[in-house]
Amino acid sequence: MGTSENQVIKQHLIDPEICIRCNTCEAICPVGAITHDSRNYVVKADVCNLCMACISPCPTGSIDNWRDMPKAKAYSIEEQLTWDDLPAPLSADELAAQTSDSDASDVAVAADAQVAPVSGDTLTPSQVQSVPGVSNESPGSTLPPWSAAHAYTNLYGPKSSQKTIEAKVVGNVRVTEVGKNLGSDYDTHHIVLDFGNLPFPVLEGQSIGIVPPGVDANGRPHHARQYSIASPRNGERPGYNNLSLTVKRVLEDHSGKPVRGVGSNYLCDLKIGETVQVIGPFGSSFLMPNHPKSSIVMICTGTGSAPMRAMTEWRRRLRETGKFEGGKLMLFFGARTQQELPYFGPLQKLPKDFIDSHFAFSRTEGQPKVYVQDRLRERAADLALLLKDPNAYFYVCGLKSMEEGVVLALRDIANQAGLNWDRLAADLKNQGRLHLETY
Numbered sequence: 321m322g323t324s325e326n327q328v329i330k331q332h333l334i335d336p337e338i339c340i341r342c343n344t345c346e347a348i349c350p351v352g353a354i355t356h357d358s359r360n361y362v363v364k365a366d367v368c369n370l371c372m373a374c375i376s377p378c379p380t381g382s383i384d385n386w387r388d389m390p391k392a393k394a395y396s397i398e399e400q401l402t403w404d405d406l407p408a409p410l411s412a413d414e415l416a417a418q419t420s421d422s423d424a425s426d427v428a429v430a431a432d433a434q435v436a437p438v439s440g441d442t443l444t445p446s447q448v449q450s451v452p453g454v455s456n457e458s459p460g461s462t463l464p465p466w467s468a469a470h471a472y473t474n475l476y477g478p479k480s481s482q483k484t485i486e487a488k489v490v491g492n493v494r495v496t497e498v499g500k501n502l503g504s505d506y507d508t509h510h511i512v513l514d515f516g517n518l519p520f521p522v523l524e525g526q527s528i529g530i531v532p533p534g535v536d537a538n539g540r541p542h543h544a545r546q547y548s549i550a551s552p553r554n555g556e557r558p559g560y561n562n563l564s565l566t567v568k569r570v571l572e573d574h575s576g577k578p579v580r581g582v583g584s585n586y587l588c589d590l591k592i593g594e595t596v597q598v599i600g601p602f603g604s605s606f607l608m609p610n611h612p613k614s615s616i617v618m619i620c621t622g623t624g625s626a627p628m629r630a631m632t633e634w635r636r637r638l639r640e641t642g643k644f645e646g647g648k649l650m651l652f653f654g655a656r657t658q659q660e661l662p663y664f665g666p667l668q669k670l671p672k673d674f675i676d677s678h679f680a681f682s683r684t685e686g687q688p689k690v691y692v693q694d695r696l697r698e699r700a701a702d703l704a705l706l707l708k709d710p711n712a713y714f715y716v717c718g719l720k721s722m723e724e725g726v727v728l729a730l731r732d733i734a735n736q737a738g739l740n741w742d743r744l745a746a747d748l749k750n751q752g753r754l755h756l757e758t759y
Contacts, residue, residue, distance in 0.1 A: 328419060331389045331642035332363045332370065332730055337405045337478045339382040340546045345374040348458050349719060355397065359536075360545070360677045362400035376462045376677040377717050379527065379602035380474060390418050402539060402648060423489060445718065448746070459745040460662055460755045460756030464604060465713055467611035468752075472521050476724045477529070478598040484531060484597040485520060487513035489590045490562065495656070497659040508623060508636040508662045509588045510550065513596065514562040520562055520598075523553050524647075525607045525715075525755075526632035537644040545583030548626035548717070548757075552634035566662055606715065606755045608634070615647030615712040617703065619726055621654040624718030625662055628653075629759070631715070632675060639674065647711060654692040654722070656683035676702075692722060693729035704737035705732070713753050725755075 332347070332356075339361055345355040346361065352363060353368040374383050387409055389395065395407070410418070430713040464471070493514030496517030520530070531565040538540055550556075551564040569588045570581025590596065595599045608616060608631045616635070628651060638644035655661035658681055667677055679688070696703060706712035707730065716726050731741045748754035 321702075327391045328388055328415065328550075329365070329391045329394065330370070331365050331387045331394050332368045333385045333395065333400065333406060334361050334363060335382040336360045336403050336543075337382075338380050340380055340544050340599075340601075340633075342379060342527075342546045343378060344377045344379070344757075345383050345674050347758060348377055348460075349374055350458075352671065357401050360395055361401060362402050364397060365391075365394035373458075377605070379604070380477065381479075384705075388415055393418060394642070403500070407480045423649065444677045458756065459749050459754055460631050460716075461749045461752045461754055462605050463750070463752035464607040465609035465614070468607035469523055469610055469613065471601075471604045471607060473526075473600070473602055473604055475520065475569045475601065483587075484599055485515060485518055486595050487515050487520075487596045487598050487669060489592055489596065490514045491556070491564070491591055492588075492592065494567070495662045497664075507568050507588065508660075509569070510564055510662075511567055511587055511590065512551075512556045512562055512564045513598070514560065515598075520561065520601070521553075521727065522549050522601045523607055523636050524549070526601045526603040526629045528565075528598050530583055531597040531599065532582050533597075535588055536582075542582055546602070547587075548623070548630075550626035550629045552630050552637060554634075556639070558637070563692045566623045566629065568662075570620070582629050600671055603751070606717075606757050607686075608715075609711075609713050612645045613711055615706055615709065616654075617650045617706055617712065617714045619652045619696070619714070619716045619718075621718030621722050622660070623662065624716075625653060627693045627717055628664060628715065634668070636670070648706065650699070650706075651675055651677045652680065652692045653677065654682065654694045654695075654718070655678040658684070691725060693725040696729040696733065697724065700736065702710065703733050704739070705735070706759070707734050707739060707748075710751065710753075712730070713755075714748070715755050715757075717757045723756055725757045730754075 336494070341361060346356060350371060350373055351367055351369055352365045354374065355364065356362065370636065378384065385406060387411070444521065475482060476482050489511065492512050494507050495510045496508040499577040527546050527548045529546050531544045535541060541572060547565045547567060549563050550566045554564045556564040565587070566583050567587045570579065571579050571582040575684050605626065616631060618631065620628050653661065658664060661679065678699065680692045680695045681689045682689045682691055716723060734741045734744050
């Protein structure tokens with residue numbers, strides 16, 4: 321038998337042409353095999369254990385790509401970061417040329433031991449769970465609620481017959497105040513896009529990609545930026561083929577380093593009548609329940625409010641018809657200050673018997689820091705009842721840094737109420753009742 325270095329492996333790759341850089345794969349990978357730079361998301365061949373945890377959550381299918389490669393010649397991280405598209409698979413002759421005859425038994429063993437499918441195949445849940453040593457610890461579900469409407473995805477994009485769809489800007493308004501020490505550039509906009517007569521069906525909880533014009537510093541076309549839809553399924557303006565987005569102008573990255581966000585600044589500066597190129601829609605699990613008396617708990621920060629606004633507005637419109645009996649709506653919404661919290665004014669005007677809203681501000685001058693998980697603990701009694709209720713669904717959206725605090729708060733609330741969190745977390749995940757969308 322030849323050396324293990326010449327063993328043929330099924331290398332896991334991400335297609336940079338259709339990836340929308342949403343960070344879902346890196347966030348959910350239980351072994352830290354996925355990383356990224358400003359251009360591409362890539363998989364470390366020497367770390368990936370083929371657990372498949374990242375496959376179903378990917379909204380575009382870009383994660384589901386594989387190449388037979390000699391282990392010693394697997395594509396490096398540095399090489400993958402330069403790609404604009406995937407390399408062609410090695411032919412049988414090319415693979416044989418790179419693998420000596422003395423290693424043939426290694427090739428056969430590797431082929432028999434594969435657990436990763438080629439693109440287009442899928443593993444069953446039982447197959448995924450049978451991989452030794454693999455545990456996806458995230459409690460977030462990749463299954464939609466059982467009563468969710470059918471979501472259409474990937475209607476437009478690099479791998480579709482039509483690459484993009486053009487939308488016209490019909491609205492662009494600021495939805496945050498100008499607070500102390502906040503320049504006019506640090507703002508959040510509510511942007512409405514109209515698709516005219518072209519079909520673009522969406523649901524609450526889905527997202528789209530916006531393709532900024534021009535090229536990057538290396539002369540390559542900008543890749544699409546992902547934004548959650550902030551309007552309900554029948555449009556920002558009911559009966560029209562439109563949708564809205566909540567976009568914060570980005571002037572620094574998560575570590576505070578100055579950077580001017582290409583997509584966010586492009587969108588915030590758009591004028592009425594201008595057009596944008598759109599791909600998508602994306603997302604088939606972060607969807608709201610449709611059955612009567614279902615309750616929804618929404619936990620978000622900043623522009624993570626976009627899907628929550630969409631769900632709230634759809635329930636409000638259903639309520640006005642008198643034909644739908646919804647359950648409880650609870651909202652926990654965090655920001656640094658009240659001035660930075662999108663839609664604060666409109667939220668205050670919603671009837672209290674319709675939605676139970678709680679705000680958390682972490683940078684209010686002269687006040688202690690308060691986070692969404694603090695507000696959750698204040699309502700522990702009500703949330704414990706909803707955690708036990710099979711008709712209650714929980715949605716978390718915002719910065720990645722909030723996710724752990726929120727999950728720990730839910731765990732503590734459950735345990736204090738005499739619930740077994742490990743068992744409950746498994747039920748929330750398997751029943752599509754807890755959804756995490758953080759970035």
